[in-house]
Amino acid sequence: xxxxxxxxxxxxxxxxxxxxxxxxxxxxxxxxxxxxxxxxxxxxxxxxxxxxxxxxxxxxxxxxxxxxxxxxxxxxxxxxxxxxxxxxxxxxxxxxxxxxxxxxxxxxxxxxxxxxxxxxxxxxxxxxxx
Amino acid sequence: xxxxxxxxxxxxxxxxxxxxxxxxxxxxxxxxxxxxxxxxxxxxxxxxxxxxxxxxxxxxxxxxxxxxx
Numbered sequence: 186x187x188x189x190x191x192x193x194x195x196x197x198x199x200x201x202x203x204x205x206x207x208x209x210x211x212x213x214x215x216x217x218x219x220x221x222x223x224x225x226x227x228x229x230x231x232x233x234x235x236x237x238x239x240x241x242x243x244x245x246x247x248x249x250x251x252x253x254x255x256x257x258x259x260x261x262x263x264x265x266x267x268x269x270x271x272x273x274x275x276x277x278x279x280x281x282x283x284x285x286x287x288x289x290x291x292x293x294x295x296x297x298x299x300x301x302x303x304x305x306x307x308x309x310x311x312x313x314x315x
Numbered sequence: 316x317x318x319x320x321x322x323x324x325x326x327x328x329x330x331x332x333x334x335x336x337x338x339x340x341x342x343x344x345x346x347x348x349x350x351x352x353x354x355x356x357x358x359x360x361x362x363x364x365x366x367x368x369x370x371x372x373x374x375x376x377x378x379x380x381x382x383x384x
Contacts, residue, residue: 210380235383240350240357243377251322260380267384275382280348 187259187285187299188313189213189220194297200225201263201289208236210262212246213287214255219315222255228262235274236262259299261287269298271307285310319373334363337374351376 193213200209200223207228214222224246228236238260250257260281264270269290271279279286279302286300286307300307316332318325320341329336334353338346351358352375358366368374 230381230383232383235381237379237381240377240379243350243380244352244375247321247375247377262382264384272382272384274384278379278381278383280345281378281380282344 186311186313187220187287188215188218188315191314193220193223194314196223197261197287197289197297198295201265201291204228204263205265205291206233207231208233208263208265209289210236210238210260212243212250212257213259213261214250214253215258216253216255220258222250222253223261224249233265257284259285259287261289263289263291265291267292269296271300271302276302276305276307279307316368316370318368318371321375332368334358334366334368334374337368338363338376341376343376345378348379349376350379
């Protein structure tokens with residue numbers, strides 16, 4: 186279950202639309218079990234179909250999260266023109282089994298979904314927007 | 316050794332302790348896919364096995380994050 190503030194969901198769609206047609210990406214942080222913060226990060230691939238976070242930005246964001254006494258909960262990225270489903274490449278490159286993987290889709294109906302990915306298998310988890 | 320790992324205080328008895336040892340200790344299954352900072356400085360991945368950690372060091376590690384179609 187991913188509990189997330191509606192303001193954060195709104196911000197994810199805003200970033201995805203602003204960065205389209207390129208994929209947008211970043212981290213989500215939670216406090217007391219609710220995602221309250223999104224940290225947009227640079228997609229160093231600058232691609233319509235691929236993303237990679239910049240390791241230096243990752244560490245900076247991680248420290249911001251810690252300084253706010255929050256916890257890194259998820260990594261997100263957008264699919265500007267495809268559904269909110271993890272691609273085989275998304276699954277292959279999901280190395281951290283403790284995070285949620287959130288996908289924001291701008292394809293036809295805008296949607297956001299969250300997945301847990303472990304040992305090459307993706308399982309959708311429920312999202313509760315609060 | 317008293318360390319700070321990903322912001323949390325940890326007490327580790329192993330000494331000497333390399334970055335590779337620490338990643339094993341923290342059950343990192345894909346060490347080739349993590350970036351490590353030792354006291355705020357990136358550690359080159361090929362040197363994980365020979366970079367030794369000292370008492371009071373701060374170590375942060377994060378997985379590569381990416382994906383695509």
